Amino acid sequence: MAKEQVTITSTVAVATRESLRRRRRFGERFIEGWIFSNGLLAIIVLLGIIFVLLREGIPAFFYTPPWEFFFGTKWYPVSEPPTFGVAPFFISTLWVTLVSTVISVPVGIGCAAYLAEVAPDKVRETVKPVVEILAGFPSVVMGFIGMTLLSPLVQTAFNLNVGLSGLTAGIMLAFMSLPIIVSVSEDALRAVPEEFRQASYALGATRWETIAHVSIPSALSGIAAAVMLGVGRAIGETMTVLMVAGGALAVPYSPTQPMTPMTSAIASGIGNAVRGGLQYQALFAIGLVLFVMTLAVNLIADRVLERQKRKFER
Secondary structure (H helix, E strand, O other): OHHHHHHHHHHHHHHHHHHHHHHHHHHHHHHHHHHHHHHHHHHHHHHHHHHHHHHHHOOHHHHOOHHHHHHOOOEEOOOOOOEEOOHHHHHHHHHHHHHHHHHHHHHHHHHHHHHHHHOOHHHHHHHHHHHHHHHHOOHHHHHHHHHHHHHHHHHHHOOOOOOOOHHHHHHHHHHHHHHHHHHHHHHHHHOOOHHHHHHHHHOOOOHHHHHHHHHHHHOHHHHHHHHHHHHHHHHHOOHHHHHHOEOOOOOOOOOOOOEOOHHHHHHHHHHHOOOOOHHHHHHHHHHHHHHHHHHHHHHHHHHHHHHHHHHHHO
């Protein structure tokens, strides 16, 4: 009787284990399929975007030769004949991105170094989420803040005729890039092995010497990736620069001049363009150039992050 009960118990246990295994296999297959579907969907969407940009943007180069399109300084889409030169937009984008990078990189890296190396745990757990909240601010709100608060200050400080300029746009983009730079840089600094710091202290280095000569150089790949992601955000931002950059079509020779970056040129012109017309195609060509620029920055950032991961896996 006892042997029969043991046999029944063993059979039930085996059946239960088999049932759990089947459930796990079904759940794992479902999750794997879900992840695969999402990845495939992302690739399809990306290819669709590239296809649309190529289909609508490439015809613009049949009307305007690439040399004239990229280096021309006149953008007259309604003249006879229309003239499309994107040099003012391209140079404006470079000015705005440069101002944003010059401001956001040192501030972001300094903030990340403080959070990772100096700040107590409670301070870090409080400050970092607050900094990351800035990434969720709508760009139109940042543009409104730039128009109402920052623009008069810039106008007064630099004695300008108008405060809406590339400098104002660059400062606002710096605030929008900071959360990315701070978050990624702080993660890279905290990934530096503690043995590196202890070895530096054992050799007599101070905390600040350790941060400057050990922690930051060891996390340089991750910090570089953070900077590239911040630059990508500055290049691709639309609404803020549309509101505070000034909207001038001339080639800007100084960041204090009003200007029109590529994103704002697309946003302001697409509503007046006839679908399939020359202006419509030229705006899509600008979008294609902008897409290539941001894609290149993101690919470089991805490669740098992979290098950082491999470095600390050794």
